[in-house]
Amino acid sequence: MSHAHAAPAFRMGIPIPNGKLGMxxxxxxxxxxxxxxxxxxxxxxxxxxxxxxxxxVTHINIIAGGxxxxxxxxxxxxxxxxxDAVLQKNPSKARTFMTASVLLGILFLGIKSxxxxxxxxxxxxxxxxxxxDRQSMEKLxxxxxxxxxxxxxxxxxxxxxREREDxxxxxxxxxxxxQAAGDDKKAGGELQKAQAIRKxxxxxxxxxxxxxxxxxxxxxxAELDKLxxxxxxxxxxxxxxxxxxxxxxxxxxxxxxxxxLGHVQKSILTDPELGPLMSGFKVERIRPILYGNLFASNYxxxxxxHAIHVIIGLILFLLAIKSPLSLDNAVFVENxxxxxxxxxxxxxxxxxLIYIV
Amino acid sequence: xxxxDENHSHAGTYFAVFIALCVFTGLSxxxxxxxxxxxxxxRVLVLAVASAKALCVMMYFMHLKFESAWKxxxxxxxxxxxxxxxxxxxxxxxxxxxxxxxxxxxxxxxQQAAAGTGEHDHGDDHGKPAAEHH
Numbered sequence: 001m002s003h004a005h006a007a008p009a010f011r012m013g014i015p016i017p018n019g020k021l022g023m024x025x026x027x028x029x030x031x032x033x034x035x036x037x038x039x040x041x042x043x044x045x046x047x048x049x050x051x052x053x054x055x056x057v058t059h060i061n062i063i064a065g066g067x068x069x070x071x072x073x074x075x076x077x078x079x080x081x082x083x084d085a086v087l088q089k090n091p092s093k094a095r096t097f098m099t100a101s102v103l104l105g106i107l108f109l110g111i112k113s114x115x116x117x118x119x120x121x122x123x124x125x126x127x128x129x130x131x132x133d134r135q136s137m138e139k140l141x142x143x144x145x146x147x148x149x150x151x152x153x154x155x156x157x158x159x160x161x162r163e164r165e166d167x168x169x170x171x172x173x174x175x176x177x178x179q180a181a182g183d184d185k186k187a188g189g190e191l192q193k194a195q196a197i198r199k200x201x202x203x204x205x206x207x208x209x210x211x212x213x214x215x216x217x218x219x220x221x222a223e224l225d226k227l228x229x230x231x232x233x234x235x236x237x238x239x240x241x242x243x244x245x246x247x248x249x250x251x252x253x254x255x256x257x258x259x260x261l262g263h264v265q266k267s268i269l270t271d272p273e274l275g276p277l278m279s280g281f282k283v284e285r286i287r288p289i290l291y292g293n294l295f296a297s298n299y300x301x302x303x304x305x306h307a308i309h310v311i312i313g314l315i316l317f318l319l320a321i322k323s324p325l326s327l328d329n330a331v332f333v334e335n336x337x338x339x340x341x342x343x344x345x346x347x348x349x350x351x352x353l354i355y356i357v
Numbered sequence: 358x359x360x361x362d363e364n365h366s367h368a369g370t371y372f373a374v375f376i377a378l379c380v381f382t383g384l385s386x387x388x389x390x391x392x393x394x395x396x397x398x399x400r401v402l403v404l405a406v407a408s409a410k411a412l413c414v415m416m417y418f419m420h421l422k423f424e425s426a427w428k429x430x431x432x433x434x435x436x437x438x439x440x441x442x443x444x445x446x447x448x449x450x451x452x453x454x455x456x457x458x459x460x461x462x463x464x465x466x467x468q469q470a471a472a473g474t475g476e477h478d479h480g481d482d483h484g485k486p487a488a489e490h491h
Contacts, residue, residue: 014427024428028435039443043451050465053396062389069382077375080418084366132464290468291461341418348410351382352403356389 023335027342034346037305038353041298050290056246057289059118065355068111069347075104076344079317079337086333091325094333098321101340105314112307119296123285126300129292133241136288137211137260141204143281144268148204151197151277171198196273203268211260214239218258244287253283299354306346313340374417381410 014021045051052058082097119125130136149164156170171194178191206221213224216237227236242259255262261283268274269281289295316336323329388402416422456462 014430015425016427024431028431031432031435032439035439036442039440040446040450043443043446046447046451047453047457048461050461050468062386066382066386069385070379073375073378073382076414076418077371077378080371081368084368084371088366131461290464338419341414344418345411345414348414349407352385352407356385356403357400 017331019331019335020338023338027338030342034302034305037298037302038346038349041302041353044294044298048291048294052289052292052295057287058292058295059122059124060355061115061118062355064111064115065351068108069351071104071108071111072344072347075101075108076341078104079340083330083333083337086325086327086330089327094325095321098317098325098333102314102317102321105310105317108310109307112303119299122287124289124292124296126293126297129296130286130288131290131292132288136241136286137239139286140260140264141208141211143286144200144204144207144278147278147281148197148200151200155194155197168198168201192273196277200268200274200277203274207260207264210239210263216240216258217260217263241288244284302350302354306343306350309339309343309346313343316340370417374413377413378410381406381413 016024055062078097078101082094082101085091085094085097123129130139152164152167152171153162156167156174159166159170175191175194175198178194209221209224210217210219213227215224215227216239218237219227230236237258240259242255242261244255244261245253253265255265257263257266264283268278269283313336316339320329320333320336323332325333385403385406388399388406391399393399421428
């Protein structure tokens with residue numbers, strides 16, 4: 001049987017290149033992947049009355065999100081222009097626009113990193129956020145304790161056992177020795193530092209006992225013991241957390257001194273001796289945010305996976321730029337573009353859902 | 358892009374879509390800035406705008422408007438499966454008929470009680486802890 005070639009050969013399957021079919025199949029799985037994240041986020045929010053929406057609490061920057069949306073849309077536009085240029089046999093124009101897309105993708109990641117920095121700066125991380133006043137107090141105590149232990153451990157290197165009592169004993173001996181030596185100019189700095197650490201330890205005990213007893217800082221530490229015999233509970237002022245500073249208004253921030261935050265601000269953070277020992281800490285880091293951990297988990301899961309997709313898209317673009325960008329590369333450019341548009345598509349939904357709703 | 362339209366440029370259409378997308382983004386931000394008394398109006402508006410944007414990107418940038426029927430073969434099943442998980446989770450997690458006994462729910466009830474007896478609540482300040490209602 002002879003084969004006639006006059007008629008075009010019948011082609012099986014879907015009338016698109018295999019590579020493009022592969023990309024669309026992959027994008028099909030990607031749709032399910034991101035809908036799972038976005039869908040569970042919506043469902044969790046609906047089931048959680050009191051979800052944090054105040055952008056000054058969650059440190060969501062709507063301007064940064066809006067700019068990033070524009071950046072991705074512009075890059076998507078540049079990609080279709082580049083693909084169009086490939087089809088018009090204009091590789092140099094295609095290369096210019098693809099390079100511009102890569103730069104915009106990098107800009108997107110830069111703005112995203114800036115936003116992530118804010119989250120780390122205010123400790124809005126999964127598992128780190130206090131969700132009630134009580135948890136805020138416990139978190140503060142843990143932070144002060146960790147700092148104090150670190151300074152104590154560094155200041156008392158000799159103790160073999162490394163228990164807090166041993167370290168403290170060594171520190172006290174050191175202070176006594178330095179005081180006895182009397183050479184202020186030579187040992188002055190070291191003595192001052194050792195005394196500051198001792199003061200931080202005392203402050204930690206003061207904080208701990210007030211928080212444990214839930215008694216206001218209006219009651220001096222020395223009188224805490226006396227309260228144990230007090231039978232009339234109404235006579236014991238209870239501990240309040242105190243108001244947090246407004247967004248970026250730390251300078252004029254001064255909560256009432258009998259609250260926990262007021263006490264911490266006055267006796268530790270602005271104290272000339274103890275302040276440096278707590279450097280980098282700000283009271284906003286212990287701000288209670290109801291559902292803050294769930295919020296942070298969802299935020300980082302969605303935006304993190306999206307950012308990974310942006311990085312992969314950029315790698316695809318770099319591969320395309322390295323190619324001759326002739327008609328032979330049109331399918332690859334189109335596939336890279338399809339992937340990038342999908343990344344843009346996900347962001348189009350993430351922007352209103354995270355930043356506005 | 359399908360074979361039939363490789364010869365002429367789509368640059369004009371692409372630019373029009375790009376402008377439309379920018380306008381839509383502006384609308385989203387405007388909807389937020391207007392801060393309607395009912396937050397649900399903003400929610401519906403911005404999600405409608407997002408859907409319109411998504412449609413623009415899929416139809417023109419991803420060329421689905423110009424593709425033949427294979428797109429349905431691929432996108433309809435994945436679309437159905439994609440919504441299966443949210444729909445499966447919704448009855449229990451999103452709209453439980455009972456009050457779940459978790460610390461957050463109790464904390465929120467305390468906050469609401471404090472806001473009710475104390476000072477005026479701004480309605481959309483749910484995210485703020487009780488200590489901030491000063």
